Amino acid sequence: MAERILSVRGGKPVYAGDLAVVEVDQVMVVDSIAQSFIERMQRDLEAVPKYPERVSIVIDHVAPASTVSVAQAQKEAREYAAATGVRLFDVGRGICHQVLMEEGLARPGWIVLGSDSHSTTYGAVAAFGTGMGATDIALAAASGKTWLRVPESVKVTFTGNLQPGVSAKDAALEMIRVLGADGATYQSVEMHAGDRFSRGERMTLANLCVEAGAKAGLVVPGGEILTDYGYDIPEWVYPQAGATYVREVVLDLDALRPRMSAPNEVDNVHDVAALSAELRGMHVDQVFIGTCTNGRIEDLREAAAVLKGRKVAPGTRLLIIPASSQVMEQAMEDGTLLTLQRAGAALGTPGCGPCMGRHQGVLAPGEVCVSTSNRNFIGRMGDKDAKVYLASPAVAAATAVMGRIALPEDVLAVVGAVGGY
Ligand SMILES: CC(C)[C@H](C(=O)O)[C@@H](O)C(=O)O
Numbered sequence: 143m144a145e146r147i148l149s150v151r152g153g154k155p156v157y158a159g160d161l162a163v164v165e166v167d168q169v170m171v172v173d174s175i176a177q178s179f180i181e182r183m184q185r186d187l188e189a190v191p192k193y194p195e196r197v198s199i200v201i202d203h204v205a206p207a208s209t210v211s212v213a214q215a216q217k218e219a220r221e222y223a224a225a226t227g228v229r230l231f232d233v234g235r236g237i238c239h240q241v242l243m244e245e246g247l248a249r250p251g252w253i254v255l256g257s258d259s260h261s262t263t264y265g266a267v268a269a270f271g272t273g274m275g276a277t278d279i280a281l282a283a284a285s286g287k288t289w290l291r292v293p294e295s296v297k298v299t300f301t302g303n304l305q306p307g308v309s310a311k312d313a314a315l316e317m318i319r320v321l322g323a324d325g326a327t328y329q330s331v332e333m334h335a336g337d338r339f340s341r342g343e344r345m346t347l348a349n350l351c352v353e354a355g356a357k358a359g360l361v362v363p364g365g366e367i368l369t370d371y372g373y374d375i376p377e378w379v380y381p382q383a384g385a386t387y388v389r390e391v392v393l394d395l396d397a398l399r400p401r402m403s404a405p406n407e408v409d410n411v412h413d414v415a416a417l418s419a420e421l422r423g424m425h426v427d428q429v430f431i432g433t434c435t436n437g438r439i440e441d442l443r444e445a446a447a448v449l450k451g452r453k454v455a456p457g458t459r460l461l462i463i464p465a466s467s468q469v470m471e472q473a474m475e476d477g478t479l480l481t482l483q484r485a486g487a488a489l490g491t492p493g494c495g496p497c498m499g500r501h502q503g504v505l506a507p508g509e510v511c512v513s514t515s516n517r518n519f520i521g522r523m524g525d526k527d528a529k530v531y532l533a534s535p536a537v538a539a540a541t542a543v544m545g546r547i548a549l550p551e552d553v554l555a556v557v558g559a560v561g562g563y
């Protein structure tokens with residue numbers, strides 16, 4: 143898939159290891175990188191965006207601003223957008239990847255460069271999405287092009303079906319366990335799943351690919367689900383018959399059970415049911431449901447199904463942040479937010495929230511957090527002595543009810559307050 147997309151978009155056949163120069167359809171800049179991006183454009187390149195409509199700035203990582211310097215950087219980003227005509231998604235619109243997908247700014251066959259590592263997410267709609275630093279992003283904005291070394295591909299085939307209580311997040315964590323945290327460095331993870339996964343589920347899978355070091359995470363479009371792409375799928379995004387891969391992995395969804403990634407590496411993945419009694423009994427201080435990995439409407443509904451009529455355990459706090467304003471609206475309309483609020487969740491403004499430990503839920507030394515995000519390295523969500531466990535929204539919600547790591551079935555017997563919120 144990577145070879146074909148980069149060949150067509152570069153106008154000549156390229157193979158793994160070749161250099162490709164390709165047209166860029168969308169350049170995405172996040173708040174945290176905006177200042178360096180602007181500096182590269184103005185000071186180093188002395189350029190303006192070649193195609194302003196192909197550049198989007200998203201204020202999402204620390205939104206609303208937490209300090210004066212963050213506020214100043216965001217002010218400069220707004221002014222830059224107004225002066226150059228690039229698109230601006232301001233505070234409250236949501237997390238960059240979710241917003242670009244909702245706005246149709248990632249489409250099958252597109253090349254989308256983001257100043258954010260989780261730009262692999264766009265592979266959910268067969269777009270070649272990848273993250274780059276401020277300098278490369280600025281060059282792409284100034285020239286409308288970028289150069290890439292064409293990645294080798296790893297083939298991941300999903301068989302069977304997700305069982306009740308098991309989600310795409312569990313499949314993604316299992317994939318990372320099998321590949322390893324550096325198992326797909328600068329490779330394209332090409333996922334073959336037929337029509338097993340919805341658009342949101344494919345986003346979760348493609349999102350996690352960068353945690354194996356991948357350059358891109360491409361889901362091969364398949365089956366009945368092709369309608370949720372929103373745009374035509376060109377024939378040339380499909381892998382060539384007889385394509386060769388550097389590695390092939392098969393994941394059986396029938397056998398998959400809820401997974402959890404334990405500190406401090408994303409590929410330290412375990413079966414939740416098989417965790418030691420000590421870990422299952424450990425007090426959990428904070429549960430966070432949200433992020434570009436699992437902050438979509440289906441994720442909030444999954445959490446609400448577990449939390450409905452129940453309360454967050456005393457001594458545990460539950461933070462829930464929808465990935466975008468659109469998700470927030472859907473969750474308002476269908477009552478999901480009310481269920482979550484009544485269960486005792488603290489609801490936040492759409493954005494990244496505490497995912498990378500900069501605001502809205504930073505962890506103290508020794509605290510334990512179960513999060514639906516994608517990273518759990520030392521210091522990710524606050525103090526270096528805090529611990530982050532990664533799981534699905536259902537496991538996170540069950541954990542909030544029990545105050546310790548739990549499976550959705552563990553809370554079935556719990557009705558109403560567990561000691562009172
Ligand atoms: C701030 C941004 C550059 C960073 C990333 O690149 O991924 C962040 O989104 C993260 O998840 O750590």
Ligand code: SF4
Nearest residue numbers: 260433434494497498
């Ligand atoms: S939600 Fe987390 S992982 Fe996603 S872009 Fe924001 S900080 Fe990065």
